[in-house]
Amino acid sequence: MASTTGASLKFTSLSSSFKQTQVPLRGVSNVNSVSFPSLRMRPGSLRFRVSCAAKPETVNKVCEIVRKQLALPDDSSVTGESKFSTLGADSLDTVEIVMGLEEEFGISVEEESAQSISTVQDAADLIEKLMDKNCA
Amino acid sequence: MNIRCFQRNFSAALPPLVPLQLPSPMETHLWYILPDEVKSVALLNQYSELLSPCERENVNRMCGDQLKKRALLARALVRTTIARYQMNCEINPRSLKFRKNIYGKPEVEWQNEDNFSPLPLHFNISHTTSMIACGVTVNVPIGIDVEEKQRRIKNNITAFAQRYFSPYEVKLLTAISDPEVQCQEFIKLWTLKEAYVKALGKGFSAVPFKTFTIQFRAPAIRNLHPPGISVSEASEEIVESSNDPTNLTNNWQLALLEVAGSHYAAICMERDKTVGGEANMPMKLTVRKTIPFVEDVCVSGTDAVLALGGIIEQ
Numbered sequence: 063m064a065s066t067t068g069a070s071l072k073f074t075s076l077s078s079s080f081k082q083t084q085v086p087l088r089g090v091s092n093v094n095s096v097s098f099p100s101l102r103m104r105p106g107s108l109r110f111r112v113s114c115a116a117k118p119e120t121v122n123k124v125c126e127i128v129r130k131q132l133a134l135p136d137d138s139s140v141t142g143e144s145k146f147s148t149l150g151a152d153s154l155d156t157v158e159i160v161m162g163l164e165e166e167f168g169i170s171v172e173e174e175s176a177q178s179i180s181t182v183q184d185a186a187d188l189i190e191k192l193m194d195k196n197c198a
Numbered sequence: 199m200n201i202r203c204f205q206r207n208f209s210a211a212l213p214p215l216v217p218l219q220l221p222s223p224m225e226t227h228l229w230y231i232l233p234d235e236v237k238s239v240a241l242l243n244q245y246s247e248l249l250s251p252c253e254r255e256n257v258n259r260m261c262g263d264q265l266k267k268r269a270l271l272a273r274a275l276v277r278t279t280i281a282r283y284q285m286n287c288e289i290n291p292r293s294l295k296f297r298k299n300i301y302g303k304p305e306v307e308w309q310n311e312d313n314f315s316p317l318p319l320h321f322n323i324s325h326t327t328s329m330i331a332c333g334v335t336v337n338v339p340i341g342i343d344v345e346e347k348q349r350r351i352k353n354n355i356t357a358f359a360q361r362y363f364s365p366y367e368v369k370l371l372t373a374i375s376d377p378e379v380q381c382q383e384f385i386k387l388w389t390l391k392e393a394y395v396k397a398l399g400k401g402f403s404a405v406p407f408k409t410f411t412i413q414f415r416a417p418a419i420r421n422l423h424p425p426g427i428s429v430s431e432a433s434e435e436i437v438e439s440s441n442d443p444t445n446l447t448n449n450w451q452l453a454l455l456e457v458a459g460s461h462y463a464a465i466c467m468e469r470d471k472t473v474g475g476e477a478n479m480p481m482k483l484t485v486r487k488t489i490p491f492v493e494d495v496c497v498s499g500t501d502a503v504l505a506l507g508g509i510i511e512q
Contacts, residue, residue: 130352131352134261135262138261138262139261144261145259148259148260148261148265149261149265150260150261150262150265150268150327152325152326153392153401153402154345154349154388157358157362158351158352158353158358161353161357161358161361162352162353165353173403173406177403
């Protein structure tokens, strides 16, 4: 199995520039040094916050439940803008998160609504909408 | 032979992929990578070169190194796997284009070029933290799902099943008293159901899990063989006859494996009626563990692949 000059290489974040090292791979030597432009994350799409957006406490609670379900490290950032897919949630995680939210907030989420959730903010907004309905 | 075949736009350092014959009809090729085994930064960077700019952006959006690595390996696995099957002319994995069907299922968008013939190839990928898999078939759609055997379900399994599974499946699961066994059976069912909806090309949102039942059938012959797996429209009654119009098993073939001792892998492929795909024909299966450009190991018939369900021929 090919390996690079072992110990000195650590997997660095892919967002830094991809500088190819002069490392022979399988005996084929000489790779032209190529550096990728540093890839910046595209800024999250701006959302107009209408007055019915969820309260920060709700968003925080959702973040907490998501962190627990996805077993995210403490230093990872989870905010309203976070997309479930980029946090690494698969379909089983998403379903578990929805069930966790239902339990936490005493609501019932229909499948169609559940499918429309892609960010933490979406979830929080839906929760408050359903909670308002409960109290209506 | 057309000289253009030999143009390579990617780094000359990458050794060529070993070319392969396409799977035959009624055959699945299953490829998997174990991300923990891929440690070389240089190799990861080379994989990154295979991706389209859009794919690289998507990889970069993932939160954290581990997720980025996984997303990168998934794309590299798909591209390199498909590239292997173009035998008469080497295909550059980087030149493959993909699109999604209306439900979001990825498929190859074959380009119209002289030196390059489209392949009747279908693929599907699945990833978990510790394994990324890609299944390949010819002529017929395929869906796969992999899951860690030890995955812990945070919610109450009975509640979960009642919410998402069909009545028959709920009955089966709730009858299991050992919580660990119950969890494993739940995961097996989940992967099979995922594989089915992915094979349909529609995914979890378009085909609610409640609408169909997956069933392990007692083997007709001695207990040496794993039970066959059937899929049918959800109903209270257990479907026995394979002539039953609600028995979707006439159209879809399912298999469940334990891979690398650590994961369940479910495969669903459409039966190819043109080659006489009757309900009892086995699914031919070849499983390979790979680190693209580094090593490919055929693990079919070894301890790394255990048939747990379905009529399979390795």
